[in-house]
Amino acid sequence: MEPMPSDFLLKAILEGRLDDAMAYLTAQAERDGYASTISASLEPALMEIGDLWAHEKISLAQGYVAGKLAERILDAALAAEDAGGLKTGRRGRVVLGNVEDDYHALGRRMVASFLRLDGWEVVDLGNDVEPERFVDAVLEAEARIIGVSAMMLSTAQNLPRIRDEIEARGLGGRLRLAAGGAIFRLRPELVKELGADGTAATAIEAPALFRALYEELTP
Amino acid sequence: MTGPERVMAALSGVLTDRPPYGLVCGSLGARLAGYEPEEAFGDPELYVKGQEAAAALLDPDIVFTPFVLAFEAVAYGGELAPQRGAVYNLRRPPFKNARDAARALRAAPTPLDAAGIRFMLEATKRLADAVAGSRMVVAPIASPVDFPALLIGIESWLDALLFDPDAARELASAGFDHFAALAGAYAAAGAQALASPVMFVNPSILDERRVRELALPILTEGFGRSPLPIVFHHGGNPLSRYLGLFGGLPQVAGFVLGERDVYAEARAAIGAGPLLMATIPGPAFAAFTPDTLRARLAALFEKRGADPAWGFTNAGAELPAETPSELLASVRDFFHGRP
Known part of the structure; x- marks a missing residue:
């Protein structure tokens, strides 16, 4: 029980x-x-x-x-x-950041808190992160998941550039891309359209999403 | 019949030749006029040319002055973040915490001569001159309960509201002069109403006890200092279920509902009188075809029933710059001739 x-x-x-x-x-x-x-x-x-x-x-x-x-x-x-x-990091490392041109940090910071409590080591890149930096950081940290936050459609539309960067480096099979933020709650169909692998409606649900994405990579 | 007359008729419960409507077309207008949005959001003349280009297709009752709330924070030292093809955002708020911000606001008069605010006021004046009373000029303004989030960031403002309500009240009170001065300047420049996105009195953002005891009194006092009627914009949050909280707000003549709101629920909660504006999210416009847009408009219009105090605008952010121009004509064609 x-x-x-x-x-x-x-x-x-x-x-x-x-x-x-x-x-x-x-x-x-x-x-x-x-x-x-x-x-x-x-x-x-x-x-x-x-x-x-x-x-x-x-x-x-x-x-x-x-x-x-x-x-x-x-x-x-x-x-x-x-x-x-x-001990934090027992589940592995993840990389978080707000997509390029996005400066709404609150959601990302809340997600980081709940992920840390769940045992993930969080590499937080902050606001306005360029696609190349996301991928460089995930390689450097030997992480498998990138979590990207975007509040508005105008900034969420920068997400495909991260997917393109992942694919351009031949990493599509070994990384997962999680997307979060108000726009994905309003329009969940954007998750797939913009090249992400999943989303969570609230920050507190992010650990379950990250665990599920991680399991996809380590069957 | 002019746009302001249609709006006034709707507020008086009178059906006219058509319901009042208008869309936020800052970036789109710029593109239609042959400019980049960044150019139009820095030059009042180009901004007005963009609005004229959009109005030539849309023929709206309501036109909007520049919707760049970030300029209100930049006037106090915040740092602007240019966005490709869209309205500016705020990269860094001007102050670290509520008490520092309150002290700074009290120490100096509202900086109406700051570049961004000067641009918005001059664009308002030129837009009012250009429409010459044929369309209602509406000026966006940060609400008194949301302006602090522009000054110190969302997280610090939430911290103050949750854990230091005295500091929250102090900052909000210090911001009343800014709100009143800017609203007065908009009125002097020719705006006939204000549109104010309101977030921090919404129970989906702040728990209802704090809304009632802390945030709503701030909003009530602030709005009471406006010389113009105010349209309360949902700010991206569900509104219809909470509208009963906002019936007594001074100067509020109407509400802009969000995509998830239920029109009948909203009208039942607020009662007869205030204008309720149904919406389609601005960012969604670019994905419509004329046919799918007409179908969506028809579904919204059907929910109005015989309610005369009904209008139409966009929710969320403005229409994207790449929105096909024929969609503006589709909106115009849909509403013209629909009493």
Whole structure:
């Protein structure tokens, strides 16, 4: 049976009481360790929030608070002695960035938080990333997935240039391209049209997408 | 009958020869007039030539002054990001946090003489002169609850709204003078209404408690300082289900709905009176054919029923520069003669 999220924790996140949520998890981690706290308390709460978010029952701000909490608890866990199985990067490396001409960093940063908590090492290239830089970075990091964020159609239309760069270097079979951002939520058909391999409707769903894409590469 | 008369008739609940309509054609207009968008967004004369070229095909009731909200932040030191063939974006906001931004805003008068704002005001004046009352001139402006996001970035503004509401109020209050000064300058230049994309009072962005207690009071006070009627633009978020929250906003004469909104739900939530503008997303226009566009327009128009306070415009960003010009004529042909 899946662990149930704590009502207190869920309520604290949804009400934006980040410090209360952090204090609750920290107290539990002092007693049970961070790994146990994250798997038994934080992850069930994030699953519930992800479900509410996917069904548009909560706001972007509430998802943002969840992302901040994930980032803070992971930083605390990694600084603690019992990080053990939480060590970031255990699932591999991914490269994230906003597509060329795009400067809307919020979504990308939230995705990075949830991916890190899920065990990915994130190489974050920031805003306005040229196609060549994405591919150079993925090769340098020995990563297999590029996550590209674009908010508007005008900038999302730069995505095919990343696909072209991947194909031009003969990497199509060994890399996956994930796309995210408001425009893909509004028009999911663009994911394929613009050459991406998948998308997630919310930042909190990004880890599941990245795991699925990774599994496609390592059957 | 003129465009402003059609809009006023719709607001008064009177059906006329056709519903009022208009599309945001900054980049498209530039292309139609033979210029690059970058040229038109820097030269008021070229911008107006573009609008005239678009209006020759579309024959709209409503024309828009330059939709470049980023210029409002650039006036305070933000850095502009040119986009190929499209409206400018903001590469870097001018301030790091809410309190620094509030201090800076309070320390100096609204920089109406900054290059970007001067361009928008001069384009407004020339556009108003060019249409000479035949079309309603609408000026886009950042809403008082969204202007702070231009000044400090979306994430910092969200942080302030969530975790430091006093700082959020302080910055928003400091921005009221900017909103009032710019709205007044638009009115003096000949604009007859403002279009304001509004995001941070939408419960899909901010939780409803903070919307009611923090963001909506900011918007109410800010909008109350406008000398012009305001069209509340959905800002890319679902609006119809939340419209009941916004019925009491001062100066708001109409709402631009988004692609996912339900017209009947919107009218039921807001009641009779305000203009509700149905939309097709601007970026989607380039993919239509005249036939598919007519079919989409017919589906939208059917949902109006007998509601006189109905209009049409585009949602989201402006129409792409490469939109086929015959589509503007298709919109014109569809609405002409449809009372």
